[in-house]
Amino acid sequence: MTVKTKRKGTRQSRNEFIWGWIFLLPTMAGLMILNIIPIFQTVYQSFFKTGAFGKGNVFIGLDNYIKMAGDSAVWQALFNTFKYTLVEVPVSIVIAIILAVLINQKLRGRTVYRVIYFLPMVAAPAAVAMVWRWLYNTEFGLLNHLRNMAGLGSVSWISNPRIAFISVAVVGIWSVIGYNMVLFLAGLQEIPRDFYEAASIDGANGIYQFFRITLPLISPTMFFVTVTRTIGALQVFDSIYMMMDRTNPALPKTQSLVYLFYKYSFTEGNKGYGSAIVVLLLAVIMVITVIQMICQKKWVSYN
Amino acid sequence: MSKKTAINRIIIHTVLILGCIVMIVPFAWMFLTAFKTSSEATQISPFVIFPTAFRLDAFKSVMSKMNFLLLYKNTMVLIIGRVICAVLTATMAGYALGRLNFMGKGLAFSLVLFQMMVPSQIFIIPQYLMVSKLGMLNTSFALIFPGLVTAFGTFLLRQAFMGLPGELEEAARLDGCNIFQTFLYVMAPLTKSSMVALGIFTALFGYKDLMWPLVVNIEQTTMPLSAALAKLQGQFTANYPELMAASLLACIPMIVIYIIFQKQFIEGIATSGGKL
Numbered sequence: 001m002t003v004k005t006k007r008k009g010t011r012q013s014r015n016e017f018i019w020g021w022i023f024l025l026p027t028m029a030g031l032m033i034l035n036i037i038p039i040f041q042t043v044y045q046s047f048f049k050t051g052a053f054g055k056g057n058v059f060i061g062l063d064n065y066i067k068m069a070g071d072s073a074v075w076q077a078l079f080n081t082f083k084y085t086l087v088e089v090p091v092s093i094v095i096a097i098i099l100a101v102l103i104n105q106k107l108r109g110r111t112v113y114r115v116i117y118f119l120p121m122v123a124a125p126a127a128v129a130m131v132w133r134w135l136y137n138t139e140f141g142l143l144n145h146l147r148n149m150a151g152l153g154s155v156s157w158i159s160n161p162r163i164a165f166i167s168v169a170v171v172g173i174w175s176v177i178g179y180n181m182v183l184f185l186a187g188l189q190e191i192p193r194d195f196y197e198a199a200s201i202d203g204a205n206g207i208y209q210f211f212r213i214t215l216p217l218i219s220p221t222m223f224f225v226t227v228t229r230t231i232g233a234l235q236v237f238d239s240i241y242m243m244m245d246r247t248n249p250a251l252p253k254t255q256s257l258v259y260l261f262y263k264y265s266f267t268e269g270n271k272g273y274g275s276a277i278v279v280l281l282l283a284v285i286m287v288i289t290v291i292q293m294i295c296q297k298k299w300v301s302y303n
Numbered sequence: 304m305s306k307k308t309a310i311n312r313i314i315i316h317t318v319l320i321l322g323c324i325v326m327i328v329p330f331a332w333m334f335l336t337a338f339k340t341s342s343e344a345t346q347i348s349p350f351v352i353f354p355t356a357f358r359l360d361a362f363k364s365v366m367s368k369m370n371f372l373l374l375y376k377n378t379m380v381l382i383i384g385r386v387i388c389a390v391l392t393a394t395m396a397g398y399a400l401g402r403l404n405f406m407g408k409g410l411a412f413s414l415v416l417f418q419m420m421v422p423s424q425i426f427i428i429p430q431y432l433m434v435s436k437l438g439m440l441n442t443s444f445a446l447i448f449p450g451l452v453t454a455f456g457t458f459l460l461r462q463a464f465m466g467l468p469g470e471l472e473e474a475a476r477l478d479g480c481n482i483f484q485t486f487l488y489v490m491a492p493l494t495k496s497s498m499v500a501l502g503i504f505t506a507l508f509g510y511k512d513l514m515w516p517l518v519v520n521i522e523q524t525t526m527p528l529s530a531a532l533a534k535l536q537g538q539f540t541a542n543y544p545e546l547m548a549a550s551l552l553a554c555i556p557m558i559v560i561y562i563i564f565q566k567q568f569i570e571g572i573a574t575s576g577g578k579l
Contacts, residue, residue: 015481015482016404016405016482019399019403019486020399021405023395023398023403024400026395027396027452027454028411028414030451030452031418034430034452036414036418038426039426042426099319103319105315107316109316113319114565114569115565118572119327119561120326120329123557124528124550125511126533127532127549127551127553130532130550131329131332131333131547134336135332140543142332182569183572183573186574235423237514241533258424258514275428278422278428282422285422286420289420
């Protein structure tokens with residue numbers, strides 16, 4: 001009897017080994033070829049100087065990194081990227097939480113609200129950026145028309161270096177609110193109703209309930225949204241690429257690291273320098289994510 | 304008390320409706336501008352909000368510059384190709400990682416997690432060089448290439464398989480199913496909602512992908528909508544009705560699909576986002 005089960009056990013585990021790897025094979029092969037090896041190739045490439053059209057790959061050691069350390073455009077882009085992230089992530093999260101809490105009540109038309117707030121998520125970012133650019137247009141844009149009607153002067157929304165990054169961040173916030181809201185709604189629906197009923201009986205008002213029940217209980221969702229949105233915001237590219245012309249005087253104050261990566265790698269053909277920039281981005285994202293993981297113990301409550 | 308709740312409700316609806324207006328105005332403006340003449344769009348006194356007549360001139364002229372049928376087709380190829388590959392490979396790998404025990408599983412899973420933490424731009428140059436060396440630039444294959452497998456989807460499906468009760472598997476095995484049959488006939492059908500979620504997620508982000516198509520498919524005949532819009536803006540910056548008509552044509556199909564399947568869309572994003 002024991003011998004029989006043992007033999008059956010080994011046959012089962014041999015089967016699981018064979019089938020497990022058959023099932024995994026396409027994904028593992030793909031991940032290796034498409035992702036894992038390319039990470040090392042990009043790091044390797046960052047030690048080379050590449051001429052236009054990929055010609056003349058010359059090993060230059062750490063020169064790209066030394067050049068990067070002295071390149072004020074890279075530092076400015078890093079600063080721009082942080083600034084963008086520090087605006088987009090908190091603002092979109094706060095607005096999304098408020099909307100989710102409002103919509104989560106037994107409210108007429110909540111489906112319609114949900115559909116409308118999520119709408120920007122299903123639009124092509126290129127189209128979104130184009131229509132916002134048109135809204136922001138200094139001479140003929142709707143926004144300046146509204147400002148003029150209110151007796152305020154026109155604003156150069158995307159060509160004034162001091163304002164442009166906020167204009168770009170507004171587009172990012174507008175685009176992502178619905179996405180964050182849907183995630184928060186899913187988190188809110190897991191909070192048992194009796195928590196609120198008990199609090200109401202104890203005489204707690206809505207605002208007290210929000211800070212004492214809702215916020216702690218959706219803190220895992222908040223943590224998840226913060227981490228993923230931060231990673232996303234640090235990679236901002238589409239809106240800047242589509243809204244800021246190469247000749248726009250505000251471009252140096254708005255271009256992000258990924259924008260520079262694209263410019264150096266594909267517009268100027270220097271894939272070595274582009275690789276060094278994207279390695280910097282990788283390092284930045286890793287460090288920030290690790291810091292967030294460490295900090296979560298302070299504010300995220302898992303029950 | 305009930306009067307207080309009624310006032311509360313009115314305040315809540317007012318806030319939500321104001322928010323909705325902010326969400327809709329850009330789309331409305333895109334729509335209205337697309338039907339204007341160029342001079343109506345750039346007239347300031349008086350400022351024109353509604354076009355005097357709904358003219359199709361901008362649509363006609365933008366359609367003569369861009370072959371939208373081809374762009375829709377290319378976008379479809381990208382989406383369908385990536386969705387099929389993602390769902391197929393992720394379901395298989397998710398089953399292996401979620402339900403089977405074998406040597407090397409831990410390592411495989413940590414590679415999946417690792418890939419999810421890395422910014423995708425780091426893959427682009429080597430992936431571009433691979434496609435280029437294969438001589439496959441400006442092909443449908445190039446559009447699908449980065450989406451052949453998905454670490455995120457593998458993770459999502461692994462979670463789905465792990466959530467299923469073990470008795471089903473036992474019963475299937477006692478009935479004489481081998482591992483493959485158990486997977487195909489018993490377990491995989493139970494993760495249908497996660498497969499749909501992954502499909503929607505992949506389709507949406509494939510449709511929105513801009514940088515990769517800009518890098519690999521620069522020919523008019525092989526680019527998807529997103530890249531074509533970027534090229535169009537580079538060429539005709541000033542003609543706003545045309546730019547808005549093109550944007551509208553690029554957005555309408557996805558918006559229609561979204562409104563029809565809004566429940567699946569929103570739940571799909573909520574489950575795929577929330578399960579991480």
